[in-house]
Amino acid sequence: MARKGHLFLYRILTFLKSSILTLKNLLSDRQIGKRSFKYLLIACLSLWLCILELPGIAFSTSEIIANGLRPNIKLTQNLLTSSSYLPETHVPIPFNKGIRGDETQTETLEQQAKTLYETGRYAEAAQLLEQALHDYQKRGDIITQAVILSNLALSYQQLGTWDKAAPAIEQALNLLKQAPKDTPSRSAVWAQALDVLASLQLAEGKTEKAVDSWEQSAQLYNQLGDSTRATRSRINQAQALQALGLYRQAIFTLNSVKKDLQSEPDSLAKAENLRSLGDALRGIGNLECNQEKSQSSSDCVGATEVLQESLEIAKQLQSPAAIAAANLSLGNVAVAQSRLASEQGKNNAAQRQTANQMTQNALDFYQQAMAMPIPAIQTQAQLNYLRLLVELEQWSEAEKLYPEVQQQIENLPPGRSQIYAQVNLAISLRKISTRKETIGSLTTPSFQEIDQILTAARQEAELLQDVRSQALVLEEQGQLYQKTQQLPVARMLSQQTLNLSQSIQASEISYRAAWQLGRILKAQAKDNEQQGNITQAQENYQAAIAAYTTAYEELKSVRSDLLAASADVQFSFRKSVEPVYRELVDLLLQLSPEEIASSQNKQDKPPQPTSAKIESSLEKQKKLKKAREVLEALQVAELQNYFQQACEDVKLELDQVVEQGEQTGQKAAVIYPIILDDRLEVILKLPNEKDLYQYPPLKLSRNQIEKRLHEFQNNLRDEYKFKGVRESGQVIYNWLIEPVSQLLERSGVHTLIFIQDGPLRTTPMSALYDGNQFLVEKYAVVLVLGLEVRDPTPLDRSNLHVLAAGLTDPPEQFEQYGKLPYVNLELNEIKNSGVSVALLQDHNFTKEAFNKTLNQDNFQVVHLATHGQFGADPNSTYILTADGEIKLNQLDEMFRILRGIQTKEVDLLVLSACKTATGSDRAVLGIAGTTVRAGAKSAIAGLWSLADSSSVEFSEKVYQNLGKPNITRAEALRQAQLGLLNDRRYTHPRYWAPYVLVGSWL
Secondary structure (H helix, E strand, O other), rough: OOOHHHHHHHHHHHOOOOEEEEEEOOEEEEEOOOOOOOOOOOOEEEEEEOOOEEEEEEEOOOOOOOOEEEEEOOOOOOOOOOOOOOOOOOOOOOOOOOOOOOOOHHHHHHHHHHHHOOOHHHHHHHHHHHHHHHHHHHHHHHHHHHHHHHHHHHHHHHOHHHHHHEEEHHHHHHHHOOOOOOOOOHHHHHHHHHHHHHHHHOOOOOOOHHHHHHHHHHHHHHHOOOOHHHHHHHHHHHHHHHHHOOEEEHHHHHHHHHHHHOOOOOOOHHHHHHHHHHHHHHOOOOOOOOHHOOOHHHOOHHHHHHHHHHHHHHHHHHHHHHHHHHHHHHHHHHHHHHHHHHHHOOOHHHHHHHHHHHHHHHHHHHHEEEEEEEOOHHHHHHHHHHHHHHHHOOOOHHHHHHHHHHHHHHHHOOOHHHHHHHHHHHHHHHHHHHHHHOOOOOOOHHHHHHHHHHHHHHHHHHHOOOOOHHHHHHHHHHHHHHHHHHHHHHHHHHHHHHHHHHHEEEEHHHHHHHHHHHHHHHHHHHHHHHHHHHHHHHHHHHHHHHHHHHHHHHHHHHHHHHHHEEEEHHHHHHHOOHHHHHHHHHHHHHHHOHHHOOOEEEEOOOOOOOHHHOOOOOOHHHHHEEEEEEEEHHHHHHHHHOOOOHHHHHHEHHHHHHHHHHOOOOOOEEEEEEOOOOOOOEEEEEEOOOOEOOOOEEEOOOHHHHHHHHHHHHHHHHOOOOHHHHHHHHHHHHHHHHHHHHHHHHHHOEEEEEEEHHHHHHHOOOEEEEEEEEEEHHOEEEEOOOEEEEEOOOOOOOOOOOEEOOOOOOOOHHHHOOOOOOHHHHHHHHHHHOOEEEEEEEHHOOOOHHHHHHOOOOOOOEEEEEEEEOOOOOHHHHHEEOOOOEEHHHHHHHHHHHHOOOOOOOOOOEEEEEEOOOOOOOOOHHHHHHHHHHOEEEEEEEOOOOOHHHHHHHHEEEEHHOOOOOOOHHHHHHHHHHHOOOHHHHHHHHHHEEEEEEOOOO
């Protein structure tokens, strides 16, 4: 189990370290004649950035049955609030049954208090318990005093009187320490007191301490042979681990509990454990069972399946609270599925339809949760429902719902859960208010109304001395004031948020606060520019750079959390993480007033080569190098976000490799284009030169740039648009090459290395046109993701050994792919090229055969002539075999075995018939991902598939050139492309341009 030191370390490293709390309790309307009580669920109300999850945990009255701590999805801006619930069946307040009661009056007080507590009349229960405590103090009965004090702490917690709850449980524990160890019932009462302590700690935001307290209580219950209560403590502990972002530890614990409960009859504890497990699985992105990812069907477990099982048990037990909680959890999963399908469906009608269906499913689940008479779960479901309505721009429905939600939140007991609910509501109301023009005649929430909600939340957080809650409230207040253009106040609030979050090492809040502060400073700078206050504007810009740099540095602390993040985080990455990098680069690359005045760059003509070199001032170089560093960090973060785990291969800095190439005569220049909202910026690194070069910025919008790139890509695929290829190719050439063409010629470089951005990744640079020649006719072209290259050593030709596998007819289940009639010719040409080849053709190319052959010998090159796709995420990246598909994670497993057996690694992976997913600039990450997963130093792959004879000619020429001494991978590819270009049958770039080299070019 986690210990304090271990958890503290994780708190620093984990992205969402905490913001989950207890929404306690048993709430009653307290009016005579109405139902005596309603069960108040406890919830995780989750908050993030603008749209964030604010998870919570709920407990039963005395035995603290864990109920619904929700995982807080990191860097996910658009997920909705999670749920948790209070079990319908009450477990009695822990009056110790071993205590003898000789005083009838005192026993009556305890029984009356118990009845009042169970009906939600907490203040009256507390009064009677105080009287009973006074009687036991007179008798000197230590154990029973501890029981009464524990019950008092629970009552105070329900009332939100933390100043009384904490001393009460502390006094109870002190009394138990004084009692002799052999005192009857001491251990049982101590375990229950620890449960109460943990619930208070979690409610106050002391999550690590809560984990430890539940660990101790579980150990005591086990020693007492009380497996039921031990199980409940373990579930609570797992939920607290989720609050810290330690999802995998939580899953391990919950799976263990699941195994223990498997043979037991269905119970609320079993339903709760399954629901908690489902929430944790959602937290790591396991949304539903995927047989391809599982070793067997028995361990194929996804959040959807687990939560459906929890729901079925709840229905069998006829527990409204458990049913409501399961529906709320299923709604959250449906939202996550909708996010994923939406990201994948930008150019896919079927995925868009799936996204719409998942959204409707989420609304249905939330409505079912709202229908149950459980006040707290209704509140959470309403908050989620409201968020989704706002996102869908269903303003009329949102406007009708929010007053009811606001009233529900006011009825919640004071505490962190209520604070999070208020912030969550404020986020939705802010979004409604900013869309006032689209709502028409509807009454929208005013700035004052929203600010009052946040002010109340802030005061409660200060009363609780809950620093994290204070920071979250201040963060949202800062956004509110920023949206209403009250920039000085917004700046002050954002700075306070940053100070508070840094004081508790909450990097996931700190980076957002610093980012927000940077945006405010940038806005102030623009205001000062418009007013002619140039000096003040420059000071604002420098302060903005400092704030953005802080956000960038804080993101380094939470990057590891991106690796375990769900597919929802892939959706939010571009909204919640990527802009930090891009906006910082934007500021760093902005020209000074002097540079702007001297620049003659216009949209209708390319920048002049003589103006490409920047001033070599030390400060300017620092900014350029910092911008390049941030670009690398963005590339790495994006690749790791794609993998959902770290890339741990040994790498060398790109500059170091370039300088090594200078020494061996393999000169290479590095070009770094970056697409910003209002311009295209490009940085150039030449060999053997210390200074970097900055092109004059190209003043085009992102949409204009992307439109031109997509036009070029479409023309390249059409054999009858040769003129269009040259025209659009020349425009892009003028952007990226022409401004520095003379510098490149003078430097004597042979290879151009592109660190591409966005849609430039799927744009074949070799087909750029200067009006006379294609770029490939002058330079070898390489694509590298990031400023580091994995072990960039030259190809070992001493004993070149190739594993070549190909598939003519795809499996029946992949009938959407056509036949590849030239595959066997292609493999035979490789065999006839003079290199040593092991062949796997057609029906012999199975997953098992490929894995076995791969791991039997040392292969420098692995050549796969089969259908496949490089998708926007690892699940849509695969290659086909005769018996199915090999997905990215399976490829990793195969090559991981290889790396454990063989001393040599794969130098080159060739994927000749695969293609990138249409319309996704993340798809090239699939090429890089396949390369990395194969442990290869580089890969040659196609941006689109060519099922014709050109692939045969291409493969033949690649291997002929690879066999020659002193020729780099990049030059071998170039010569193969030139061979096709000079063949009148394949002159059009559609035949030779799609092939790209990713990784080491030596």
